[in-house]
Amino acid sequence: MNxxxxxxxxILGLTAVILGAFGAHGLEKLVxxxxxxTFSTGVTYQMYHALLLLFLGSTNFITSSSKKxxxxxxxxxxxxxxxxxxxxxxxxxxxxxxxxxxxLTPIGGSLLIFGWILLGIRIFRQRD
Numbered sequence: 001m002n003x004x005x006x007x008x009x010x011i012l013g014l015t016a017v018i019l020g021a022f023g024a025h026g027l028e029k030l031v032x033x034x035x036x037x038t039f040s041t042g043v044t045y046q047m048y049h050a051l052l053l054l055f056l057g058s059t060n061f062i063t064s065s066s067k068k069x070x071x072x073x074x075x076x077x078x079x080x081x082x083x084x085x086x087x088x089x090x091x092x093x094x095x096x097x098x099x100x101x102x103x104l105t106p107i108g109g110s111l112l113i114f115g116w117i118l119l120g121i122r123i124f125r126q127r128d
Contacts, residue, residue, distance in 0.1 A: 009053030042085030080108025
């Protein structure tokens with residue numbers, strides 16, 4: 001499981017850099033400045049959670065079952081939170097109205113919060 005977590009962390013980090021570059025250099029010509037900033041928020045949260053996964057996959061401080069639960073919460077959260085933000089920020093470029101699925105953003109954010117809470121609980125309960 002550690003290798004999977006690390007690989008996904010690397011993939012999320014890599015795509016965050018690519019999307020960040022696209023947002024800074026390509027998207028600014030296509031959407032409003034406000035939407036570029038919104039897009040950047042999705043990139044930032046994706047990168048934060050890529051780093052969290054790199055930590056999670058590297059530590060032996062947390063049990064395998066807890067890592068698995070945290071991993072799935074973070075992956076689901078990033079996909080729903082950052083993914084919906086990317087979609088909303090580029091909404092004017094597509095025929096589909098992503099505002100209809102804007103409810104996914106807070107669900108994704110909640111999954112990220114629960115992932116951090118579970119991580120905190122597992123660290124707090126860990127015996128030295």
